[in-house]
Amino acid sequence: MSAAVAQERLVAWLSGFFGALALLLAGLGLYGVTSYAVSRQRTEIGIRLALGAPSGGVVRLVLSRVTRLVVLGIVAGAALSVWASKFVATLIYGVDPRDPVTLAGGAITLAAAGAIAGWLPAHRASRIDPLEVLRDR
Numbered sequence: 001m002s003a004a005v006a007q008e009r010l011v012a013w014l015s016g017f018f019g020a021l022a023l024l025l026a027g028l029g030l031y032g033v034t035s036y037a038v039s040r041q042r043t044e045i046g047i048r049l050a051l052g053a054p055s056g057g058v059v060r061l062v063l064s065r066v067t068r069l070v071v072l073g074i075v076a077g078a079a080l081s082v083w084a085s086k087f088v089a090t091l092i093y094g095v096d097p098r099d100p101v102t103l104a105g106g107a108i109t110l111a112a113a114g115a116i117a118g119w120l121p122a123h124r125a126s127r128i129d130p131l132e133v134l135r136d137r
Contacts, residue, residue, distance in 0.1 A: 011091070023113055026073070031117040034066055038125045045125050046133025055126035062125050066118030073114075074107045081106075 038045070045058055085097035095102070 008093070023109065026110070027113040027117040030066065030069065030114055031120065033069075034062065034118050034121040035124075037065065038062060038121045041125075042128060043133055043137055046128050046130045049126075049128060050130035050134060058126040058128075059122045062122035063115075063118050066114055066122070070111055070114035070118075074110055077110070078103055078107065 045061075048058060049055070081103065082098055089097045
C-alpha cells in the first residue's frame with residue numbers, strides 16, 4: 001500500500017514545500033515593499049509625530065496600506081484558485097477542489113503572513129525620532 005501511494009505522497013510533499021516557499025517569498029516581498037515605502041515617507045511620518053500624532057496612528061497608517069495589498073492578493077488568489085481548480089481536480093483524491101474551508105484557511109494564512117511582514121516596518125515607523133528627521137531635512 002505504501003508503494004502504491006508513494007508518488008502521490010511525493011507530489012503532496014513537494015506541493016506543500018513549494019507552497020511554503022511561495023508564502024515565505026510573498027512575505028519577504030511585502031516586507032521589502034513596506035520598508036521601502038516607510039523609508040520614502042520618513043519625513044512625512046516624522047512631521048506627523050512632531051505635530052503630536054500618536055505612534056499607534058502611524059502604525060495604523062502603515063498597516064492599512066499593507067492590508068489593502070493583502071486583501072487584493074487574497075481576492076485575486078481566490079478567484080484564480082477557483083478558476084484553476086478544474087485543472088487539478090483529477091490530481092486530488094477525496095477533497096473538493098473548491099472547498100471553502102481550504103480557501104478560508106489559505107486566506108487566513110496569507111493574512112497572518114501579511115500582518116507579520118507589515119508589522120515590523122510599521123513598528124519601526126512609529127519609533128522615528130521627529131527631531132532627527134527634521135534636522136536631516
